[in-house]
Amino acid sequence: MNNPLISIIIPAYNVEQCLTACLSSIEQQTYQNFEVILIDDGSIDSTGAMCDTVATKDERFKVIHQKNQGVSAARNKGIELAKGEYIAFIDSDDKITPEYLSSFSLRNDIEIQGHILSDGKRKKVVKFDKVDVQNDVAKAFCLSSFNSAVWGKLFRTSIIKENKVLFPVNLCFSEDTIFLLHYVRFCKSLSVSATAEYVYIKREGSLTDKKYPISDMMLKEKMIINAYKQLFPESKFRKDFLREKSLNIISKYYFYYDFGKKEYSNTEFLKYLSQTYLNKFDKFMLLFGMSFFAYYVRWRHRIKVRILTKFSPWK
Numbered sequence: 189m190n191n192p193l194i195s196i197i198i199p200a201y202n203v204e205q206c207l208t209a210c211l212s213s214i215e216q217q218t219y220q221n222f223e224v225i226l227i228d229d230g231s232i233d234s235t236g237a238m239c240d241t242v243a244t245k246d247e248r249f250k251v252i253h254q255k256n257q258g259v260s261a262a263r264n265k266g267i268e269l270a271k272g273e274y275i276a277f278i279d280s281d282d283k284i285t286p287e288y289l290s291s292f293s294l295r296n297d298i299e300i301q302g303h304i305l306s307d308g309k310r311k312k313v314v315k316f317d318k319v320d321v322q323n324d325v326a327k328a329f330c331l332s333s334f335n336s337a338v339w340g341k342l343f344r345t346s347i348i349k350e351n352k353v354l355f356p357v358n359l360c361f362s363e364d365t366i367f368l369l370h371y372v373r374f375c376k377s378l379s380v381s382a383t384a385e386y387v388y389i390k391r392e393g394s395l396t397d398k399k400y401p402i403s404d405m406m407l408k409e410k411m412i413i414n415a416y417k418q419l420f421p422e423s424k425f426r427k428d429f430l431r432e433k434s435l436n437i438i439s440k441y442y443f444y445y446d447f448g449k450k451e452y453s454n455t456e457f458l459k460y461l462s463q464t465y466l467n468k469f470d471k472f473m474l475l476f477g478m479s480f481f482a483y484y485v486r487w488r489h490r491i492k493v494r495i496l497t498k499f500s501p502w503k
């Protein structure tokens with residue numbers, strides 16, 4: 189019987205109000221062969237003490253206390269200490285159903301499932317169709333509609349450690365995306381289940397609601413573009429794919445930050461994307477101004493979706 193050890197990595201920082209629910213949901217798993225690595229990231233409330241308490245009661249729970257370094261550094265520490273054949277990441281303010289771990293097949297390099305979105309009042313279940321991919325995993329993943337979070341997914345530890353796939357410590361958001369893009373580069377198999385056993389708790393004031401400085405956002409986009417360049421060899425697909433991503437980035441930031449303002453429209457990264465990845469027609473449309481160009485990109489969005497769907501196994 190396939191019963192490998194699963195390492196669950198949980199960064200925790202000042203989450204005393206919701207940590208108990210998270211840890212209790214793990215204790216209730218029907219799949220019992222797991223270890224939990226709790227990284228207390230310099231909490232100043234009772235989070236650290238709560239972690240220690242559960243560790244004294246269940247030897248599968250291990251606690252590391254460190255000075256505050258951010259979620260990426262905390263997860264990287266967990267990866268370093270992980271002994272399991274697989275790794276699962278869980279956010280300390282979320283929960284999992286009793287069947288979460290057992291719902292994974294434990295046979296592939298990356299396994300993905302849906303999730304339950306809860307805001308305390310309503311619940312929305314997000315599920316994907318069941319599918320298995322045994323070749324072109326990176327392309328299939330990048331052309332899919334999966335969220336870019338590491339929760340709700342299972343990773344093979346050997347791939348992470350042998351290829352030194354880590355979370356970027358110089359970003360305070362979108363670190364999951366960077367990690368995933370580097371990880372799938374080394375995957376030979378991917379599976380998606382039609383289950384949804386991860387409960388994502390949407391809270392007011394979460395990082396997803398925050399608006400970041402334009403410099404931080406541009407750093408993130410640079411890292412994502414570079415990750416895509418490493419994923420795909422020189423080809424027409426790579427050229428078309430990076431063009432689509434560049435168009436989306438330029439349009440997105442126009443509406444998000446108002447690129448019509450001079451201080452935004454002159455960013456070096458915007459110029460780099462325009463000069464490097466856009467075709468002649470795109471550049472011609474850009475001559476009419478950012479406002480016109482942004483709406484041009486939106487207009488062609490449906491066409492883009494059809495093109496990408498053509499290459500995707502999820503139709």
